[in-house]
Amino acid sequence: MTVVRRIVLSIALVGLGAGGGYLLGAMGAQPPSARVxxxxxxxxxxxxxxxxxxxxxxxxxxxDELAGAQGQGGSGALAAAPAAPAAPPPGxxxxxxxxxxxxDQAIAQRRWTRDDAAALGHAFDTMSPDQRAAVLRxxxxxxxxxEIRLAYRGDPL
Amino acid sequence: MKRIKxxxxxxxxxxxxxxxxxxxxxxxxxxxxxxxxxxxxxAMGNEADAFNSVDSNQYIGCGGTSDTGFCQAxxxxxxxxxxxxxxxxxxxxxxxxxxxxSVAADSFVLFTMDPTTxxxxxxxxxxxxFYRPKAP
Numbered sequence: 434m435t436v437v438r439r440i441v442l443s444i445a446l447v448g449l450g451a452g453g454g455y456l457l458g459a460m461g462a463q464p465p466s467a468r469v470x471x472x473x474x475x476x477x478x479x480x481x482x483x484x485x486x487x488x489x490x491x492x493x494x495x496x497d498e499l500a501g502a503q504g505q506g507g508s509g510a511l512a513a514a515p516a517a518p519a520a521p522p523p524g525x526x527x528x529x530x531x532x533x534x535x536x537d538q539a540i541a542q543r544r545w546t547r548d549d550a551a552a553l554g555h556a557f558d559t560m561s562p563d564q565r566a567a568v569l570r571x572x573x574x575x576x577x578x579x580e581i582r583l584a585y586r587g588d589p590l
Numbered sequence: 591m592k593r594i595k596x597x598x599x600x601x602x603x604x605x606x607x608x609x610x611x612x613x614x615x616x617x618x619x620x621x622x623x624x625x626x627x628x629x630x631x632x633a634m635g636n637e638a639d640a641f642n643s644v645d646s647n648q649y650i651g652c653g654g655t656s657d658t659g660f661c662q663a664x665x666x667x668x669x670x671x672x673x674x675x676x677x678x679x680x681x682x683x684x685x686x687x688x689x690x691x692s693v694a695a696d697s698f699v700l701f702t703m704d705p706t707t708x709x710x711x712x713x714x715x716x717x718x719x720f721y722r723p724k725a726p
Contacts, residue, residue, distance in 0.1 A: 570707045
């Protein structure tokens with residue numbers, strides 16, 4: 434009787450295992466890969482205070498965690514943040530420096546000439562909007578304060 | 591009799607000339623506005639009146655490119671050290687750029703600015719019959 438019970442119990446366990454495996458397969462569950470298993474081992478090691486963990490391993494763990502958070506649409510800041518808009522173009526630092534230098538010279542000479550206006554207008558073509566605004570915030574108030582005089586009758590830019 | 595008819599015809603031809611020159615006229619020469627601290631904060635005037643003025647110093651108007659505009663003005667006084675007789679402001683604001691585009695040859699223009707940055711804070715443009723046109 435005991436033998437028969439054991440046989441029945443074994444058959445039932447095998448059946449349960451097969452059924453569970455079938456159900457898992459039907460749900461698309463993937464068996465853990467060797468990489469995941471490896472990572473889990475490393476995580477356990479970190480949790481256990483294994484200070485001998487290599488930098489490469491740490492980087493991989495952080496990378497995998499971040500990727501997982503983003504992939505799962507987690508509530509972390511990285512996952513929740515919308516795609517950042519493209520940064521404004523940095524503009525042309527050379528043109529910006531030339532423009533500011535020309536304004537410095539105009540303040541020193543107390544006059545703004547047609548050549549200055551033409552050169553600055555040309556430099557504006559390659560400046561970013563922020564750079565243009567920065568240049569004008571220097572030039573225009575200086576003219577309004579009388580520190581620079583227009584040496585001609587015409588457009589200032 | 592024939593002479594009377596000719597005189598009458600001539601009189602009839604001259605009547606419309608009088609009608610053309612009737613109506614309200616307004617002249618606004620260029621003036622520069624200062625705040626209590628003596629900072630230039632704006633200017634106003636009519637373009638045609640500035641052009642038609644007897645001095646050779648006045649002007650007012652606006653211009654610029656598709657993304658950066660400016661307004662500028664100079665009153666009747668001659669340039670000299672310590673004399674604040676001109677004003678310029680600039681803008682990248684789309685609404686103010688639209689105002690700048692509406693300025694015509696005989697428009698009245700008023701603009702104000704932030705004296706610290708030189709950025710335009712208001713641009714007002716008016717086109718009315720009482721503003722005279724530019725004289726040739």
